[in-house]
Amino acid sequence: MVDKFAASIIRWRWLIIIASIAIVFLIARGAATIGFSSNYRVFFSEDNEQLVAFETLQNTYSKSDNIIFVLHPKNEQVFTHEMLGAVKDLTERAWQLPYSTRVDSVTNFQYTEAEEDDLLVNDLVEFPAEADLQRVKNIALNEPLLLHRLLSPKAHVTAVNATVQLPQLTEMEIPETVKYAREMIEQYRLDYPDVEVYITGSVMLGNAFSESAQKDMKSLFPVMFLIIFITLLLLLRSITGTLTTMVIIVLSIASAMGMFGWLGWTLTGPSTVAPTVIMTMAVADCVHILVTFLFNMRNGMVKAEAMQESIRINLQPVFITSVTTVLGFLTMNFSEVPPFRDLGNTVAMGVIAAFFLSTLLLPALIMVLPVRVKQHDNRAHKYIDAIALFVIRNSTKILICTALIAAFIFAAIPLNKINDEFVKYFKTSVDFRQDTDFTAANLSGIYTMEYSLITNESGGISQPQFLRQVEAFSEWVKTHDEVVHVETITEIFKRLNKNMHADNPDYFKLPESKELAAQYLLLYEMSLPYGLDLNNQLNVDKSSIKLTIVLDNISSIRTLELEQEFADWLRTNTDISEFYAASPNIMFSHIGKRNVVSMVSGVTYALIVICIIMIIVLKSVKLGLISLIPNLIPIGAAFGLWGMFNGNVGISVGTATGMILGIVVDDTVHFLSKYRRAIREKGYSSEQAVQYAFKTVGTALWVTTFVLVSGFLVLALSDFNMNAYMGIFTACTISLALIFDFIALPALLLKTGGKKVATPSK
Numbered sequence: 001m002v003d004k005f006a007a008s009i010i011r012w013r014w015l016i017i018i019a020s021i022a023i024v025f026l027i028a029r030g031a032a033t034i035g036f037s038s039n040y041r042v043f044f045s046e047d048n049e050q051l052v053a054f055e056t057l058q059n060t061y062s063k064s065d066n067i068i069f070v071l072h073p074k075n076e077q078v079f080t081h082e083m084l085g086a087v088k089d090l091t092e093r094a095w096q097l098p099y100s101t102r103v104d105s106v107t108n109f110q111y112t113e114a115e116e117d118d119l120l121v122n123d124l125v126e127f128p129a130e131a132d133l134q135r136v137k138n139i140a141l142n143e144p145l146l147l148h149r150l151l152s153p154k155a156h157v158t159a160v161n162a163t164v165q166l167p168q169l170t171e172m173e174i175p176e177t178v179k180y181a182r183e184m185i186e187q188y189r190l191d192y193p194d195v196e197v198y199i200t201g202s203v204m205l206g207n208a209f210s211e212s213a214q215k216d217m218k219s220l221f222p223v224m225f226l227i228i229f230i231t232l233l234l235l236l237r238s239i240t241g242t243l244t245t246m247v248i249i250v251l252s253i254a255s256a257m258g259m260f261g262w263l264g265w266t267l268t269g270p271s272t273v274a275p276t277v278i279m280t281m282a283v284a285d286c287v288h289i290l291v292t293f294l295f296n297m298r299n300g301m302v303k304a305e306a307m308q309e310s311i312r313i314n315l316q317p318v319f320i321t322s323v324t325t326v327l328g329f330l331t332m333n334f335s336e337v338p339p340f341r342d343l344g345n346t347v348a349m350g351v352i353a354a355f356f357l358s359t360l361l362l363p364a365l366i367m368v369l370p371v372r373v374k375q376h377d378n379r380a381h382k383y384i385d386a387i388a389l390f391v392i393r394n395s396t397k398i399l400i401c402t403a404l405i406a407a408f409i410f411a412a413i414p415l416n417k418i419n420d421e422f423v424k425y426f427k428t429s430v431d432f433r434q435d436t437d438f439t440a441a442n443l444s445g446i447y448t449m450e451y452s453l454i455t456n457e458s459g460g461i462s463q464p465q466f467l468r469q470v471e472a473f474s475e476w477v478k479t480h481d482e483v484v485h486v487e488t489i490t491e492i493f494k495r496l497n498k499n500m501h502a503d504n505p506d507y508f509k510l511p512e513s514k515e516l517a518a519q520y521l522l523l524y525e526m527s528l529p530y531g532l533d534l535n536n537q538l539n540v541d542k543s544s545i546k547l548t549i550v551l552d553n554i555s556s557i558r559t560l561e562l563e564q565e566f567a568d569w570l571r572t573n574t575d576i577s578e579f580y581a582a583s584p585n586i587m588f589s590h591i592g593k594r595n596v597v598s599m600v601s602g603v604t605y606a607l608i609v610i611c612i613i614m615i616i617v618l619k620s621v622k623l624g625l626i627s628l629i630p631n632l633i634p635i636g637a638a639f640g641l642w643g644m645f646n647g648n649v650g651i652s653v654g655t656a657t658g659m660i661l662g663i664v665v666d667d668t669v670h671f672l673s674k675y676r677r678a679i680r681e682k683g684y685s686s687e688q689a690v691q692y693a694f695k696t697v698g699t700a701l702w703v704t705t706f707v708l709v710s711g712f713l714v715l716a717l718s719d720f721n722m723n724a725y726m727g728i729f730t731a732c733t734i735s736l737a738l739i740f741d742f743i744a745l746p747a748l749l750l751k752t753g754g755k756k757v758a759t760p761s762k
Contacts, residue, residue, distance in 0.1 A: 119500065217272050269723065
């Protein structure tokens with residue numbers, strides 16, 4: 001049947017060429033509708049528990065999406081007339097940002113003071129040129145709502161925080177806002193050359209995802225394309241083979257991205273690397289067919305006969321490797337992160353397209369194009385033959401050494417820990433990372449935990465007992481080293497109580513009655529200007545408050561520990577029965593942990609299915625079970641090495657495990673299929689079968705491995721560490737897999753296969 005299939009391809013080559021190109025053209029048209037997403041919420045499913053809590057918080061109180069402009073005067077003095085004027089100017093400019101709903105700074109901080117029986121609420125600095133600098137400085141440095149939020153303790157850095165309310169109707173809202181902010185700051189820097197400006201915040205975070213993705217698309221793809229072209233040209237020594245392979249690669253990518261567009265998906269940071277991954281995966285199928293084809297021609301076969309034989313012996317292993325690779329990438333659907341699901345599904349579609357194109361279009365193109373080869377030179381395989389002989393002569397020593405080395409590396413696996421910090425998703429060369437690191441080091445972190453504390457009573461937040469418990473919670477939270485700042489309504493209540501007692505410091509405490517607290521709050525709210533109300537801390541009927549905890553840039557593990565500690569304290573020390581925490585930091589911390597757990601399930605299922613496939617294809621339970629060893633050990637060893645040199649297992653590394661399983665099994669399939677064919681068809685002994693497998697598939701294995709490793713190492717150049725870490729980890733695993741398949745697998749086959757010559761099948 002395979003012979004007839006191969007003969008049909010050669011016979012109907014022109015029809016196959018025309019039909020293939022036409023079908024790909026129709027599918028590829030879908031790519032025209034693809035857009036980029038700049039919203040970090042795309043990393044979470046709609047039913048994600050933490051996202052639901054965050055959206056509930058956003059809908060209950062004012063939106064908290066923001067752009068933070070951090071100002072650093074070169075003389076490191078915020079409280080000068082000139083600098084306060086610069087802060088006030090930027091505050092006014094920030095109101096012009098698209099979708100801006102609130103702007104907070106030191107100058108427009110709503111400072112309250114008493115004048116006889118009146119409560120005065122004014123900007124802390126109304127006229128910078130006339131400001132009493134020492135008075136303003138003393139007030140600001142002693143104001144808990146400003147310190148570590150908008151003003152550094154040294155008064156050398158300050159910030160202007162612009163809150164925006166994005167309608168989330170189009171993907172252009174964030175790029176539009178960021179573009180305006182950057183243009184505004186460019187002009188601001190010209191007007192105030194002695195002030196350094198850094199930009200961070202959640203809006204800039206979302207934009208950084210999009211910009212990194214688009215940069216990767218423009219820079220990494222051409223680099224990988226060039227590497228593959230040069231590699232194939234040098235290793236295949238065939239211009240026709242190289243060019244046809246590049247055609248298959250382009251058409252495979254076009255097919256996958258076309259389907260991506262037809263399905264209505266949106267590109268994100270992780271999914272933008274799909275073309276680069278598809279490129280590396282498509283090469284493997286082509287190389288196996290071409291290496292065997294060129295090998296046959298160099299040994300004297302005519303062109304048609306060489307191609308027919310190549311298809312005959314490679315169709316089954318190429319099909320199986322495509323199936324297992326697709327299974328591996330489909331395990332990414334177990335991921336908690338939708339963009340990684342999109343990546344897995346897109347690459348799976350690309351692998352399917354590559355299989356059909358490499359087994360149909362590639363042979364057809366080769367048959368209509370001129371192919372020139374030199375006659376076989378025995379020196380070309382001397383290195384492969386040398387490896388085969390080395391393994392045969394030292395199989396026992398190899399297995400012992402492999403076991404010892406694997407045990408040593410495996411011992412480092414526990415050094416890994418689940419950790420995701422969204423700031424560190426970006427390399428230090430990215431502007432967002434630089435600006436955020438500066439902000440964290442000099443002013444405040446951008447990691448937060450926002451708590452909604454609920455009384456279930458309209459106006460219930462004015463209850464003295466509730467306010468005392470909120471104050472006690474905030475004071476206890478401040479005792480943690482990781483906590484930089486706590487923003488709570490109790491500070492305003494205490495200040496108002498002091499104001500209404502003639503600014504007597506002894507009354508800087510919470511009101512003693514609900515009625516008094518409610519009156520203070522009403523009087524204060526009536527005095528606030530537009531845009532600076534308390535909706536960012538109170539819900540509409542004043543039955544709940546939002547308490548914001550600002551943290552250092554800490555690990556996701558510590559974030560989850562703190563979240564649990566804070567919840568336990570509230571349950572134990574207060575009667576606040578209803579509360580919840582939400583923030584991007586909490587969302588990313590939870591999803592990183594759950595993602596690893598879900599991917600373990602996905603990889604387990606894939607492993608079982610792959611094992612069953614191998615048993616069926618190889619028609620041997622023993623070989624099917626043996627095939628698990630060279631697939632699992634490289635992955636375990638990679639985690640061991642990762643524990644030694646990095647130790648942080650985030651979303652990308654956890655999700656990549658299933659994908660890697662589908663890739664590393666390819667080498668095993670090709671080697672075992674050739675080994676099995678040698679025993680069944682040629683009646684070889686185990687030693688002869690190992691030599692045959694090395695000779696027929698050895699070159700193709702190291703060529704495809706070189707291309708795969710190069711492709712994933714190109715991802716290491718990405719500014720987006722999710723992609724970079726995934727690339728490094730995958731490249732490491734694939735390299736280990738080749739070493740194991742070249743050394744340990746044949747040694748294992750020699751020890752389990754026996755030396756008796758089998759009867760050739762008829």
